[in-house]
Amino acid sequence: MxxxxxxxxxxxxxxxxxxxxxxxxxxxxxxxxxxxxxxxxxxxxxxxxxxxxxxxxxxxxxxxxxxxxxxxxxxxxxxxxxxxxxxxxxxxxxxxxxxxxxxxxxxxxxxxxxxxxxxxxxxxxxxGEAVGCFGLTESDAGSDPGSMRTRARRDAPGDEQSDWVLNGSKMWITNGTLAEVAVVWAQTDDGIRGFVVPTDTPGFSAHKIQRKLSLRASVTAELAFDDLRLPADAAFPEVRGLKGPLSCLNEARYGIVWGVVGAARACLEESLSYTSEREQFGRPLASFQLTQRKLALMAIAVNNAALVAWRLGALKDAGTLTPIQVSYGKYSNVRAALDVAREARTTLGGAGITLDHSVMRHMNNLETVMTYEGTEEMHLLSLGGQLTGIPAFR
Structure with missing residues (x-):
């Protein structure tokens, strides 16, 4: 090694x-x-x-x-x-x-x-010839996706060969206006089901969300479905309920566990470089004890998060990774990365608020990463339920 x-x-x-x-x-x-x-x-x-x-x-x-x-x-x-x-x-x-x-x-x-x-x-x-998006979250159904209002009904009730008709909307959809295909989850008479929806289907529209202060180098949209007609075989054939979308979210959360280590690393490296070069009172900022304390704590957070990511990767490759372990990693690593970004910003002083440096851009982005793919509260409640055996979501 x-x-x-x-x-x-x-x-x-x-x-x-x-x-x-x-x-x-x-x-x-x-x-x-x-x-x-x-x-x-x-x-x-x-x-x-x-x-x-x-x-x-x-x-x-x-x-x-x-x-x-x-x-x-x-x-x-x-x-x-x-x-x-x-x-x-x-x-x-x-x-x-x-x-x-x-x-x-x-x-x-x-x-x-x-x-x-x-x-x-x-x-x-x-x-990359075709871009996809994933429609689960709604404006009134975020942490509680089971309360979604988007609905798909059979054109001829009871006839499993008849078309589906989809109505509703989805919110905060990454790649929404870029996508050629959308995976959309909707209520049906048979529970929540997933549908493969080509975005050129009549009745589909996507509207870019403007004026974001975070994740600006990312395209986010609202999707709308107005009597959108799909063939019978557009639905995923087997899965019913929240098992389908939650299995996908678990995959994406795993990637976040690793990704935020990169954001934190970038903030640490820029802070170390800046404070080593920037002088005040005739000496580099990095020579002051309080600055070194910040740098040391940031390094500890980045390295601990990297170790969590590697361990979850080893478990996933062994086929033993559980959703609660992913919740552990998603909460701990995003929180660590956000703390590092905020601390790094302070070491750059006023320069840290500009796009000439990356730390505040990372900090703003991580504010969103903290919320999507499960808020901090939901992951903590999942961990609390695992520890106590008492579910506290309701």
Whole structure:
């Protein structure tokens, strides 16, 4: 195991990676640094992403990379996590694009779709030719998705070969206006079901959410369905209830556990660089005891989060990772990353509030990451229920 005591790898976590995983790390890190980082402040400022982002990520094999077959790379879960980490070191919006494409839309089709769904969509989604989105959250149904109002009914009740008619809306949908296909969850007479919805279907509309203060280098939308007609085979054939969407969320949360380590690492590195160069009272800021305390605590938080991510990756690759462990990682790592970003911002003083530096952009992004894919409260309640045996959601 190599152990070079870099600020973000005091514990030698990257030495635990396989040769293939380290190669993926280096490839994604170089791509993110050279091709994405020089432009991300502009994308954040303008609230947009480049049109060719999907194909560029697909060319690297990053879309659905942890899935098997259908043009997907079939890497380890740990390799997928490492890729998420390197993308989020540039911006959370870039990791969100990959998460939604691979761990929500593609995973849903891969896990729950028919063979026809998989053949039709997954190869094109793996290359980035087709972008997907995932419609679960509604304006009045966030932490309680079972209360969703979007509904699908049979055109001819009782006839399982008749069309579906979909009505309702979904909110806070990443990639919503970019997507060629949407995985939409809706109430039916047979419980909550998932549907594969081509976005050019009459009755489908997507409206970009403007004036965001966070995750600006990410496209977020409201989806609306107005008597949208789908063939009978548009529905996922087997899964019923919340088991389907929650299994997808668990996949995406796993990627977040790794991704936020990258954001925290970037903040630590920028803080260390800035305070080593910036002088006050005739000496570098990094020479002051209080600054060194901040740097040391940030390094501890980054390294502990990296170790949590690696451990969950090892469990996932062994097939033993549980949803409650993912909740543990999602809460602890996002909270740690947000604390690091906030502390790093203070070490840059006034310079830290500008887009010339990354720390406040990361901090703003992490405010959203803390809330999506399960709020802090929901993950803590899940952990509390596990500890006590007493559910406290209601």
């Amino acid at each position: 190599t152990h070079d005591l870099t600020p973000h790898d005091f514990l030698g976590v990257d030495g635990l990676l396989t040769d293939e995983e380290r190669a993926i790390r280096d490839t994604v890190r170089d791509f993110a640094r050279d091709e994405l980082a020089p432009h991300v402040a502009q994308w954040y400022d303008e609230g947009t992403l480049p049109d060719d982002l999907g194909p560029r990520l697909g060319k690297l094999g990053l879309l659905g990379m942890h899935l098997e077959g259908y043009g997907c790379a079939g890497t380890s879960a740990t390799a997928y996590g490492v890729a998420c980490r390197e993308l989020e070191a540039v911006d959370s919006g870039l990791r969100s694009f990959v998460s939604v494409q691979g761990s929500l839309a593609m995973y849903a089709i891969h896990r729950w779709g028919s063979e026809e769904h998989k053949d039709q969509w997954l190869p094109r989604m793996a290359t």
